[in-house]
Amino acid sequence: MLENKNFRYSYYTSAILKKIRRYWQDSNINVLRTVVYFRIEKDGTVSKLKISKSSKNDVFDKNALRAIELASPFPPLPDGYTENNLGVYFEFKTT
Numbered sequence: 001m002l003e004n005k006n007f008r009y010s011y012y013t014s015a016i017l018k019k020i021r022r023y024w025q026d027s028n029i030n031v032l033r034t035v036v037y038f039r040i041e042k043d044g045t046v047s048k049l050k051i052s053k054s055s056k057n058d059v060f061d062k063n064a065l066r067a068i069e070l071a072s073p074f075p076p077l078p079d080g081y082t083e084n085n086l087g088v089y090f091e092f093k094t095t
Contacts, residue, residue: 003087009078023070032060033093039085046072064092
């Protein structure tokens with residue numbers, strides 16, 4: 001979920017998802033869910049990385065943060081996007 005509901009660059013959000021999935025390792029047999037918040041700055045760097053909603057499992061939460069760290073930096077924000085950054089709430093869950 002994005003903070004800016006008017007963000008209309010679906011190719012960009014697809015690129016973010018693809019990059020994060022490359023580094024996410026789901027090795028937990030329990031059903032867990034955590035939400036990570038971060039901002040993507042104009043140049044694609046990540047700031048304000050934190051757990052927004054914890055799974056109550058430290059290892060799972062740390063792995064989610066690590067996936068974002070390894071996936072960053074992201075591509076620069078689209079030229080037509082006028083804001084300085086894009087806030088992202090990214091959900092990690094086991095199935």
